[in-house]
Amino acid sequence: MDYFFQQLINGLVLGSIYGLIAIGYTMVYGIVGMINFAHGDIFMIGGFIALITFLILVSIGMTMVPVILLLVLLVAMAVTALYGWTVERIAYRPLRQSFRLAPMLSAIGMSFVLSNFAQVSQGARVKPVPPIITGGYTLHDSGNFAVQLSNVQIVVVVTTVVLLAIFTYIVSRTRFGRDMRACEQDQTMAALLGVDVDRTISMTFVIGASLAAVAGMMYLLYYGLVDFFMGFIAGIKAFTAAVLGGIGSLPGAMLGGLAIGLIETFWSAYFSVEYKDVAAFSILIIVLIFMPTGLLGRPEVEKV
Amino acid sequence: MTNAAPILAIDGLTMRFGGIVAINELSFTAQRRQITALIGPNGAGKTTVFNCITGFYRPSGGTMTLVHDDDATFRLDRLHDFRICKYAKVARTFQNIRLFPGMTALENLMVAQHNTLMRASGFSLLGLLSAPSFRAAERQAIDLAREWLQRIGLLDRADDAAGNLPYGDQRRLESARAMCAQPALLCLDEPAAGLNANESAALSDLLLSIRDDIGTSILLIEHDMSVVMEISDHIVVLDHGVKIADGAPRAVRDDPKVVAAYLGADEEDAAAVMEGGA
Amino acid sequence: MAVPAPHPASTEPSAGLGFILKKAVISALVALVLFFLMIGIRTEAGPSGQLIYWTRFGELAAIVGAVFVGSIVIELLRRWIGPVGGVELPASVRGGFAVLGRLLAPALLIFALLVPVIFYKERYLLDLAILVMTYVMLGWGLNIVVGLAGLLDLGYVAFYAVGAYSYALLAQSGLPFPHFIDTYPYVALDFQQLGPWAFWVLLPVSGLLAALWGVILGFPVLRLRGDYLAIVTLAFGEIIRLVILNWQDLTGGPNGISGIPRPTVFGIPLTPGEHGFAAMIGVPFSPTHRLVFLFYLILALALITNWVTIRLRALPIGRAWEAMREDEVACRALGINITTTKLSAFAIGAMFGGFAGAFFATRQGFISPESFSFQESALVLAIVVLGGMGSQLGVALAAIAMIGGFELFRGLDQFRMLVFGGVMVLLMIWRPRGLIGHRAPTVFLQKRTEISASLVKEGHG
Incomplete structure (x- = not known):
């Protein structure tokens, strides 16, 4: 039972990271109806920015861990958001009116560009960082197994919850949120009613990218490393999470993220680590067979 | 040879979506080699009835029985999806035209003969080898398509993309495509919608010739009352998913319940019913 | 779908130097923020494991400067050339292009047949030609699924892998259950006894196994549309x-399988020695013979794929694929069984992928999971989309351009994927509908008129 609880904690932490990335996929899908294949690589860039900022802050002699973390978070979010904005501007905006497959391939191309940009500019080797947040609590000790909750895990989950709260507020209460939801429904109508569609779409990419940057930083804190290839795997997992939750649905993305995180963790813990991704993908396929629009997706109404 | 049983008998058809009852205990029959019109105000559930008949919806209750000329009987409420067209031979058109816009008019009519050609092509094996038997079947299919293009006056546009044709031509092409599936019952969903007076008249002639020359029974949803009154043998009136009248055009037109339903819904529709046929 | 996004050049055609400079400054500033950390600072794991960093402000300045100048140049070029797509060619020129277009396919075919003759001495080019033909074949195979049936498949490489591993495993060890063979000798199949004929027997077997997997994938995705279909095929x-990668006992895991039997000229091995092909026809042995043979083999396989596809398009099954791409609901109303139509597209597309896989295995003599990554699927899909969905000639041209171009960038070394990705983005912006965007009808009464791409649907799958 203790072992189970430990895996539950680990799975929820991993799921939070996937969920943060998945939100970016689902937002972009909701508003422009395309799979942003480069989003996983935006997450990777976020990890790198966080790493480099951290390195600089430490080397100029800062020692207050909370201040460092806050600064790293802000810089990573801001710079990565600009990456998201630029990618949309260069690779997607010219194709907005186009056939459905063109922006998708453009996104795949952009994904190659970003991951190789990181490889060329920062080298191919894995970048390790020493643990920044140490310590933790023992929740329960049955003698042969102790359920641990580390401080990193607390930071990851708390940051995710706080950001989700802010994000939910933005989407449901602000002008931008209203514009975004209007554009999701009908861009032409939104434009006629005075919504700046271009800016709203840009903002969607900016917010999605900054949430991915948070995920990148959490990944760095939790696993203590980044590399140029991590965007691909994490991106596919997060996209899987978004689809599992029902693409276009924001709560669905978070739910899907948690589901994928839990599936992966439990499968590794009880069956085999090698097949954890196979398990996640298989469950995705099985869920979609029975719920073709995911867990929380709007069922597609067939208009005849 | 002539079969006395009605081609289509609908009994107690009910269709619910969640808590909403779209069709409630609807019963009517469509006679062989006749044109039966299904009319009613907007939202009366006419297209829902069509979707039940043609296998797009699975009805919540009731039976739908189709009898071919050779007495072969099909329970449409038990068949589903493509089987309705393939086995029961019911073909349909759509309210918002659903041609294959990137294929030519001729290709559209060839696709409609899929099942016949598929059999002839030996599930593609004979076709791949270009067997004489398949080539003959294909020539026959092209001839049938040519005949229909001629009937609807589109022979010279046979090789143009369907999406490039003017609206009225697209409507006629869709009817012709349904006929190329060689149906026993042809279901037309507002074939005259958006047509001008000339085109409407041409459509009426086409439908009458389908009934008289080819002997196909027709079930028709239509808002254009001049068309309905002119060509229908029998009219069924729906309102809010319930049948409110059923009979010959003249009788239906004078039925106070029908007038009330249309008046309640839309003055113009009501006026159209009352002046229909003029 | 949306309000037209105004082209920067077309909104303010008369804006002067100030506008250009302002734009360039903004671009440079954006570049500065983007690259300050990623290029200005270089991190690396130091000798004792801790992270070290050093600055590269010189490179950073150079790149930001390049963005500044580049932005000005692009803006000036835009004004020079005018709004993109605004150039309308005169009818005579377009007529000339049409003639050239008709001659292009036969010319390419003759050139392909002559490749081994022209490049007999250039082993590298022959190798490249074989690679290009492999992708032409993969592109044609995927074209059935994506281009004709309109089903988005992001996992096509799976069938390539199934074909390759089927051939490698069966050719090496017969059935992978030796004890089973001992117990029931009569049902045992030991493909090693086939000797030099192994490839010719196992090629169709590999294709059929891949087709079987196509059907297995097809079933769960029958009800799925659009991006749900995309992710499931990717997941598959x-x-x-x-x-x-992980079933090490069977596949050798990351180490792959080596020593896969090489192909024979219908039973005659391409080896030195008196039973080899060279000795049989009485010429001195040369290792190039194998390359030439492999080239003709893949050319033949690709041409078979092409022929079958062209034939199938004009058959009811192929017309049903295209009709399904155009409007699935209308297909159902016309009595077309969507289930079998989709499955047949998946199966036939997968089968050709399997053939290509078996060819790949016999050509390399070694396979490992590395060759079957998502990048391969993306590359083949890019070939199909860039070629113009559904166009056989377009796919061939795109394969030549993409694979050939990729080889051209070999000199760029580590920047290769960067340039490749960038080119992919630019190509999509330049021709979103592919090189050959129009559709040729499969049957006609009077004349064959090409159908403009804007009418042809992409399918929702």
Whole structure:
């Protein structure tokens, strides 16, 4: 039972990271109806920015861990958001009116560009960082197994919850949120009613990218490393999470993220680590067979 | 040879979506080699009835029985999806035209003969080898398509993309495509919608010739009352998913319940019913 | 769908130097923020494991400067050339292009047949030609699924892998259950006894196994549309790769399988010695013979794929694929069984992928999971989309351009994927509908008129 609880904690932490990335996929899908294949690589860039900022802050002699973390978070979010904005501007905006497959391939191309940009500019080797947040609590000790909750895990989950709260507020209460939801429904109508569609779409990419940057930083804190290839795997997992939750649905993305995180963790813990991704993908396929629009997706109404 | 049983008998058809009852205990029959019109105000559930008949919806209750000329009987409420067209031979058109816009008019009519050609092509094996038997079947299919293009006056546009044709031509092409599936019952969903007076008249002639020359029974949803009154043998009136009248055009037109339903819904529709046929 | 996004050049055609400079400054500033950390600072794991960093402000300045100048140049070029797509060619020129277009396919075919003659001495080019033909074949195979049936498949490489591993495993060890063979000798199949004929027997077997997997993938995705279909096919491709990677007993895991039997000229091995092909026809042995043979083999396989596809398009099954791409609901109303139509597209597309896979295995003599990553699927899909969905000639041209171009960039070394990705983005912006965007009808009464791409649907799958 203790072992189970430990895996539950680990799975929820991993799921939070996937969920943060998945939100970016689902937002972009909701508003422009395309799979942003480069989003996983935006997450990777976020990890790198966080790493480099951290390195600089430490080397100029800062020692207050909370201040460092806050600064790293802000810089990573801001710079990565600009990456998201630029990618949309260069690779997607010219194709907005186009056939459905063109922006998708453009996104795949952009994904190659970003991951190789990181490889060329920062080298191919894995970048390790020493643990920044140490310590933790023992929740329960049955003698042969102790359920641990580390401080990193607390930071990851708390940051995710706080950001989700802010994000939910933005989407449901602000002008931008209203514009975004209007554009999701009908861009032409939104434009006629005075919504700046271009800016709203840009903002969607900016917010999605900054949430991915948070995920990148959490990944760095939790696993203590980044590399140029991590965007691909994490991106596919997060996209899987978004689809599992029902693409276009924001709560669905978070739910899907948690589901994928839990599936992966439990499968590794009880069956085999090698097949954890196979398990996640298989469950995705099985869920979609029975719920073709995911867990929380709007069922597609067939208009005849 | 002539079969006395009605081609289509609908009994107690009910269709619910969640808590909403779209069709409630609807019963009517469509006679062989006749044109039966299904009319009613907007939202009366006419297209829902069509979707039940043609296998797009699975009805919540009731039976739908189709009898071919050779007495072969099909329970449409038990068949589903493509089987309705393939086995029961019911073909349909759509309210918002659903041609294959990137294929030519001729290709559209060839696709409609899929099942016949598929059999002839030996599930593609004979076709791949270009067997004489398949080539003959294909020539026959092209001839049938040519005949229909001629009937609807589109022979010279046979090789143009369907999406490039003017609206009225697209409507006629869709009817012709349904006929190329060689149906026993042809279901037309507002074939005259958006047509001008000339085109409407041409459509009426086409439908009458389908009934008289080819002997196909027709079930028709239509808002254009001049068309309905002119060509229908029998009219069924729906309102809010319930049948409110059923009979010959003249009788239906004078039925106070029908007038009330249309008046309640839309003055113009009501006026159209009352002046229909003029 | 949306309000037209105004082209920067077309909104303010008369804006002067100030506008250009302002734009360039903004671009440079954006570049500065983007690259300050990623290029200005270089991190690396130091000798004792801790992270070290050093600055590269020189490179940073150079790149930001390049963005500044580049932005000005692009803006000036835009004004020079005018709004993109505004150039309308005169009818005579377009007529000339049409003639050239008709001659292009036969010319390419003759050139392909002559490749081994022209480049007999250039082993590298022959190798490249074989690679290009492999992708032409993969592109044609995927074209059936994506281009004709309109089903988005992001996991096509799975079938390539199934074909390759089927051939490698069966050719090496017969059935992978030796004890089973001992117990029931009569049902045992030991493909090693086939000797030099192994490839010719196992090629169709590999294709059929891949087709079987196509159907297995097809079933769960029948009800799925659009991006749900995309992710499931992607997941399927990854599952196959991960299973190959981890099922070490069977597949050798990351080490792959080596010593896969090489192909024979219908039973005659391409080896030195008196039973080899060279000795049989009485010429001195040369290792180039094998390359030439492999080239003609893949050319033949690709041409078979092409021929079958062209034939199938004009058959009811192919017309049903295209009709399904155009409007699935209308297909159902016309009595077309969507289930079998979709499955047949998946199966036939997968079968050709399997053939290509078996060819790949016999050509390399060695396979490992590395060759079957998502990048391969993306590359083949890019070939199909860039070629113009559904166009056989377009796919061939795109394969030549993409694979050939990729080889051209070999000199760029580590920047290769960067340039490749960038080119992919630019190509899509330049021709979103592919090189050959129009559709040729499969049957006609009077004349064959080409159908403009704007009418042809992409399918929702």
